[in-house]
Amino acid sequence: MTRAPLSVRPDLNDLEPRVASRPEARHLMDGNESPYPPPAPLVQEVVEELEQVTLNRYPDRDAGALHRALSEYVNWSSDGLWIANGSNEAFLHLFLAFGGADRTVLCFEPTYPMHSVIPRIGTTKVRRLWRTEEFVIDLEDALAEIDRTQPEIVVVCSPNNPTGNSEPLSTIRALLGAAPGIVVVDEAYGEFAGSDESVRPLLDEHRNLVLVKTFSKAWSLGGVRIGYMLADPLVVDGIVRVGLPYHLSSLTQIVGRAAIRHARASSELVEAIVGERDRISVELQAMGVKTFRSRANFVLFQVDDAPAVWGSLLEQGVLVRNYSDTPGLYGCLRVTAGLAEDGDIFMAAMEEALDV
Template structure:
């Protein structure tokens, strides 16, 4: 059988692997930062009704400008945003891809602060954009001084700030974001995919948009809205940025069904987000209990926790999997990552990992 390496694939794609996490059917899946809470039943019925209405008109192309959806996102985000400042696509990954298609490309460079979301470098590669890894501070933090120094050294065309950061959960201060936005000559993308899980009162980079036409704030419905399967991402930026994205998007890229489902979910945003407080509480419970067990949880503003103090990450990952609990080995030395699930899922994880706490690490595989 021919492999893709035997085909005339682009040279810069040879030897690369596609993005992905292990997909296994287990009782407790806490490995891909999903919102494990189901959509409320009454909301689901409204989504079904709106999608059904859209089906009756599938012989026609959808609204190319997804006007009603942009209006709904502007209302949800607030901060005085207008529909002209909103863009949406099939998941935030496609939003980011549009940005790199418009502002990256051959001969241009994108900068990120490693470790960070691995799709950034893959999207850069797919658009022919050179990817540059810059270091973080201790404990995966990112100070304004460190970030600005990297920008001054590399002079990137695009800067990615994951706030809070994936896979570490580390919050990024508004001071750091402001410093980066003011220092960079290119586009600065603040990826706030997990922002709704931040501690109450945490300011959003949306506060910095006014007067900064090269600053972009990206969001997703996958996490806080429990909408991962619907694939809806969006961003807020200067209207000129939105005009640029129209040049690279595919025609009618958001289906009528996607638009209908997203509008229904946004109409119930209070109910959809009611689970966020519970998830945040389970995150804090994980941090507290992992610390008690002798592991080292890192600071998190997301719906997951990265924790160190793991002698053999692969062995612990496998031991938990054998007990029906799937978490994520992201390749950071001595560390694993777990999503905050329901109370029952969190309990199952904590009970399983307690068997392999540092004081009892010699029992792995027992």
């Protein structure tokens, strides 16, 4: 007779395992990935560099060359830059270093679920406020909550996933002024919105601002896992304590540097995706479907019988994300914009699903 293994930490019991199963479909329009492969010369250079790499040796522990290249690209000093295996891991490091059982994070729902799951993994308390009907932060509400509960960490997603809207910079400034600790802005989709909507310029004036970004969306590198954070060097000094040695593999470092060398080619793909996003919105509206204005690479829309529409799309080979059970998003589905041919097939499938 063997004894049962140790049970999981009791506070994790109600967390769903993060192994999302993805139904098979010809047209994957659910994951907010880029449908475009990274630029061919980038891939070619990676292949050539891989032949030179000593895979039996540990990688450069400090990922020095990648840090220097990214620091130059984003025009932010290397000691205020933290690179991780995807922005999710950057969030994990941030919460391990700055969260914990005595600290609280404030999030604005509906938003990217990992913003509240990751802190819980590290025992940080989570408080949630609801966004307005237009899905922006209710500033009065937020300031009152900050005043009352003094959350050490405030997280804002802009453009917000899954609603698509950007947060006005005036709101971010007000949060930065009121928060007792740090305000973290997740701009995973920032490239699709345009630089005038980014908090990047605020970093120079606000030492309590942390900006998180990813190579998974606009850079067409979701499979590689690279994300990063720009912050005051003191924040990075805290995070360095929780990052594991050699956390960025040699392969990750090579791809990251090659991506930066080919940044211009990747940004050309962004324009095509933005055009496709706007076309999908206009065509859905023409069909009488309610859409929400998006600044990201996806469109959230609302239909009468969302589960049935989702099922019909899947039967026709189109996978979109179903939010019909998510509080604040009842009746909503989210479609990722990308290739025009996928967009055409999605629109035709929607006509069929709605019987227009």
